[in-house]
């Protein structure tokens with residue numbers, strides 16, 4: 007896809023004496039791309055933008071990696087706008103796409119409630135980035151295909167962003183958008199990751215048994231991919247909690263008015279939700295409307311929970327919460343149920359240990375010793391948490407510029423994307439997207455990433471204006 011606007015692929019920052027603010031975005035997955043869109047649309051003064059990622063392409067990051075053509079997003083079009091001032095922007099874009107409009111004519115006049123292929127969302131986000139850049143002749147942008155190894159604060163308060171190649175880039179503002187980290191390289195003990203070279207069903211065809219680790223939407227994607235490519239052997243879905251994604255309703259489920267206040271203590275929340283779901287279904291509504299209402303308040307509930315309660319949630323409830331929030335479009339859910347009913351695919355609950363191409367060690371519920379499940383291939387479809395011990399996060403922590411959240415899932419961050427140390431924001435350092443998953447519920451989903459990116463851009467506007475007037 008073509009990018010319009012002013013790219014400066016060869017011009018090194020800092021060598022030309024130009025005194026416009028420099029902003030580095032580390033990571034070019036969806037969070038990085040979204041941060042760039044928000045900056046281009048919100049910051050009205052000139053700036054230079056540097057986007058770094060070892061992957062040379064801009065493809066939406068892990069969410070797209072390994073996606074087959076036609077793999078469907080699990081959020082409706084109405085929830086995927088990248089414009090904070092126009093909730094229907096994705097719908098408008100789709101309606102302007104003649105081939106899509108013709109293919110889905112039944113949905114005309116609008117596509118707000120439907121589910122579309124991942125590639126289509128990726129094209130849309132990329133197009134909006136390109137559109138926003140085309141309007142900004144006062145912004146220069148540069149891509150570097152390198153891994154960022156350290157980010158250090160200089161004595162003049164700017165950041166030195168180093169990649170190991172050439173001198174460090176000196177930047178005024180840094181946005182961390184490293185999501186789930188870089189894709190792990192296959193090792194003999196951990197041969198595959200969802201983003202690694204795709205295992206083709208053709209290669210697996212003679213295999214009698216494949217184990218897929220995890221039970222989230224990635225597992226379902228991979229299961230369907232294997233079947234679509236003709237693999238007929240046995241498949242085991244193995245996960246610690248054994249909760250599969252639930253189904254979306256056929257038509258959109260708007261959040262409903264909940265009776266009474268949601269309790270603030272974790273142990274009271276579950277019975278409250280159970281009761282609300284039952285009451286909704288008895289009244290002809292659905293549990294999805296209850297969950298959608300609950301999620302609207304999840305952020306304030308999470309903020310008020312003591313650390314110990316958050317840890318309990320993470321241990322015992324996150325898997326079930328995820329299975330209710332990351333829902334499958336109804337036809338996909340029904341296909342999954344059909345798969346399981348044939349016996350060719352089985353769901354098993356057990357904690358996976360080390361795995362090789364021969365199988366995986368498993369701690370089954372109630373057993374103290376590890377067992378072994380033989381397999382012809384083991385494919386890891388679990389969501390990799392960011393590695394806080396790896397640079398550049400480790401260097402930021404060592405220097406006291408960032409700290410882990412209470413659960414150690416990522417860095418401490420607020421809804422504006424400000425990186426926090428205790429209750430103090432680290433000046434001009436932001437983190438957007440799943441890096442904040444231990445601080446903010448659902449920050450791995452498009453609507454939350456979009457609003458965090460715009461909130462962060464709003465704060466950066468002030469910094470850029472101040473820097474422009476002093477520079």
Ligand SMILES: Cc1cc2nc3c(=O)[nH]c(=O)nc-3n(C[C@H](O)[C@H](O)[C@H](O)COP(=O)(O)OP(=O)(O)OC[C@H]3O[C@@H](n4cnc5c(N)ncnc54)[C@H](O)[C@@H]3O)c2cc1C
Pocket residue numbers: 032033034035036037038058059060061065066067068069070079080081124125127128152153154155183184185186187188189397398438439440441449450451452453
């Ligand atoms: C096509 C698509 C489909 C999606 N489907 C849905 C959906 O249906 N519903 C929903 O709400 N959400 C969806 N999402 C959002 C998704 O769930 C993820 O949460 C989101 O994509 C996270 O993006 P990310 O950029 O934060 O992380 P990642 O995708 O993990 O990208 C992070 C990037 O940072 C780079 N990186 C890591 N470390 C470094 C470093 N040290 N230096 C430089 N670069 C580094 C990595 O190489 C990687 O490219 C989708 C997103 C896309 C693009």
